[in-house]
Amino acid sequence: MSTATAPGVTVTLLPPTTRVSFRTADPAAAPMALPTVVGTRTAEGARTALCLGPDEWLIEAPEAEGASLLAALATTAAPHSAVDVSDREMTYAIDGPAALALLATGAPRDLAAMPTGSGARTIFDTAQIVLTREADTRFHLTVWRSFAPHVTELLDLATRELAAGL
Numbered sequence: 001m002s003t004a005t006a007p008g009v010t011v012t013l014l015p016p017t018t019r020v021s022f023r024t025a026d027p028a029a030a031p032m033a034l035p036t037v038v039g040t041r042t043a044e045g046a047r048t049a050l051c052l053g054p055d056e057w058l059i060e061a062p063e064a065e066g067a068s069l070l071a072a073l074a075t076t077a078a079p080h081s082a083v084d085v086s087d088r089e090m091t092y093a094i095d096g097p098a099a100l101a102l103l104a105t106g107a108p109r110d111l112a113a114m115p116t117g118s119g120a121r122t123i124f125d126t127a128q129i130v131l132t133r134e135a136d137t138r139f140h141l142t143v144w145r146s147f148a149p150h151v152t153e154l155l156d157l158a159t160r161e162l163a164a165g166l
Contacts, residue, residue, distance in 0.1 A: 012093045022082050032047065092142075094140075107131065
């Protein structure tokens with residue numbers, strides 16, 4: 001599935017992007033602004049940083065910026081780890097007024113309470129995902145490539161159920 005639709009929702013596989021798993025005990029030493037509250041994100045141009053834990057961030061940037069992002073992170077003035085995990089993950093955009101209904105088929109969280117611009121590590125069915133709320137009715141669901149066939153099948157099934165009025 002590259003795109004699936006149902007009344008009120010579209011699921012689209014997004015093109016590749018650069019993703020870096022960044023760890024440090026001193027976020028102020030990083031060469032970019034990092035949020036310090038778990039679940040919040042910052043943005044600098046096309047780069048975003050999502051705080052997944054007290055010392056863990058998922059940093060995303062356009063694919064063409066991968067080398068420059070890693071080079072910048074290498075200048076962090078504190079002990080750190082910056083691992084390119086771009087090939088490990090795939091991201092789906094889930095967009096439309098029925099996005100919450102679609103995500104409710106596999107996510108146990110109260111997604112209606114998730115603020116726009118925030119994100120969280122959670123599960124979809126049994127697969128670990130990172131879910132970000134991009135706008136009121138638009139989410140990005142990032143899943144490890146090895147779990148993607150399972151999640152893709154579930155998203156496809158859920159869109160067909162929504163289309164059938166179930």
